[in-house]
Amino acid sequence: MKRVVITGMDMITPLGYDMKTSFQNIIAGKSGITTISNFDASPLPVHFAGEIKAFDASAIMNPKDVKKTDRFIHLGIKTAVEAFKDAHFPEDGSIDFERFGIVGASAIGGLPRIEESAITLHEKGSSRISPFFIPASLVNLLGGHIAITLGLKGPNLSSSTACAASNHAISEACRIIMLEQADIMLVTGSESALCALGISGFASMKSLSTHNENPQTASRPFDKHRDGFVMGEGSATLVLEEYEHAIKRNAKIYAEIVGFAESCDANHITTPTIQGPLRSMQQAVKMAEKSDANFALDYINAHATSTPVGDKNETEAIKQLLVGKPIPPVSSTKGATGHCLGASGMIEAVITILAMQESILPPTINYTEADLENQCDLDYVPNQARAQKIKYAMSNSFGFGGTNGTIIFKNLAV
Template sequence: MKRVVVTGLGALTPIGNSVDEFWKNAVSGKSGASKITKFDASRFKTTFASEVKDFSPEKYLDRNEIKRSDLFTQYAIYAASEAINDSGLNIESMSPFDLGVIWGTGQGGMKTFEDEVENYIENGKNPRFSPFLIPKLLPNMASGLISMKFGLMGINYTAVSACASSSSAIMDAFNYIRLNKAKVIVTGGSEAPITDASVGGFSSMKAMSTRNDEPQQASRPFDVDRDGFVMGEGAGALILEEYEHAKKRGAKIYAEIGGAAMTADAYHISATHPEGIGASKAMQLAMEEAGIDTAEVNYLNTHATSTPVGDLSEIKAVNATFKNQFANLKISATKSMTGHLLGAAGAVEAILSIKAIQNNIIPPTINTVIIDPEIPSSMPIVTQEAIDFKVEVAMSNTFGFGGHNATTVFKKI
């Protein structure tokens, strides 16, 4: 099996439009939540979200590219561009068939679909759909257009596993390179879900926070007063590369992917297993593959969306996995700052996990003031402010509707 390393990062998030800005604001505990500006959300119980700010696709896409792509694809190309530039890859010097894209998204072109159906209905006697409707809404179009923009002709597809999508994509990219089926893969995920249907649908499920008067304090994982997640949007991209290939070209290496695993809860369409059985098994399998035990994990970036049931089930999974042995471990929930980026969550949280290794800093869980009494007091949750802490190994959890559990392990190299 080949070794796989991370040689490039790219991010577009509610708290930063580059990896450096994203990391800086995460360490400082900045919230990206505010009143929704993309549409009138006053009809819904939740009227706020974590939106990307100051995004201008015109700066890197021409008019025709914008016309032919949904916002989630534009976000993907933006993050992928930063990651490729960061990697220092000389794409022209490589065989294009050694370069691939495996991307993740949960919803794909939701806004495109909404707009086209609305326009169709309003057109009266001459209803007509745009010829770009199907290409724009397809979930795989982000991976397709990334490959077209950069001439990447190797493996190319999209992983869809709800909020675990981009973690699934990262794991697949890891495995393809390990099996020597690619030298370099652009991976990660993007989501543009702040739309009428998406916000309205999650609102009807009572899954989102309704703390409309104080949106920046709304995402409060593990807190006794948490009342649901805050929707976020954006993209995260990672360049995964075969280790010897990266070493030979003198690449900057952020971290090695040691292991990754997925399991299924086989329990409920939207709720996690109350005892966290599937999540615990995913963590165990990822560590097994990485050749480490629990004592070697220094940082766990939890899925923790700030829902009453979900946060507790993950804590039970963590406790079952680590068996209350937390001497070398710190935990945080960075969705408290970014909101929940759904299918892109795993990618942006992988970036924070990797940056924690690079900088020996644990980003905080903001807004968590009084930890739920059902959570063991021994659980080493970092709240309010970032801390300095030596990180050799970081683990990232993401879970998705349908019972999908995904865990990735990153190691200092």
């Protein structure tokens, strides 16, 4: 089958409007978690999130179109356009846009627009509902708008598998290229569910941290005192390209995707198991080993959302994956960004690839005390980034419904 490489990237996170700024702040150990300012969260049980401040969608879109689309689409278009530029495609007509597709990913889609429209219906009646309400909210309109913006005429698919959506989108795009159904696939994960309904829904499940008095330290993956995740918003995009196609046009190659897999816990809608994530990682490793008999992981970007059970189970799954083998450094960057739900896997893919490029391990911030009682005792790169060459890196994403996804990247320069 065909090889798949990454030739363009971008992200927007609570730590920066662009890929470079976001990554620099993550490596510096900064937190993007603040008190919510885009709406009044004071009546809610949780007042903070990883929020992107003062984002002006009209700077990248026609103001009329901004009103017709939800914020997750705005963020997604921003990173898609920038990643497309980053790939430096020739403008001589040599790119066949009928073989250039897209997979969009979002866990929830336009939740703020749904909330707003429900209030309008209740208070003003059905005649006041915008005709753009439905297309503004649908997950697949993320890919639809990006395809229209960039002229992508190949496969146009969507992934909405909770917090594993981005990793599943990457896997699907890889399969399309490997089976020669497209030469290039743009893959965008985007999420903006920060609204009263979103916060209240997750809070009612007891999923969220409630440290309103100190938001910046509320997201603390693997730490003994973790008490739930912190919602975040953001977007990231990867340009996936068939290897020979990229070589032919002398493209910059960030990394190669050498392993990917999915699995299901088949156990509980919200409580993760150990075996489900383990199977996903095992299958991705098995795929990677076919390309290199000496394959060994140098870094794992964990899903680790800062929940008591999730972080514990992922740690144990990693231990079982690597029985008898060295366990590489493991870190979670959600302490810095919060949990961006369906966009988290794409954001963390960009972070992981940049870490490989820069030979540096991103830190797990807010790590103050080891959770030895639950055997969370790996090297989590606590609080400070660390220089290290990375040839192979794994990125995990797991979601409600027991759905799991794992991606393995290879640094071709090492």
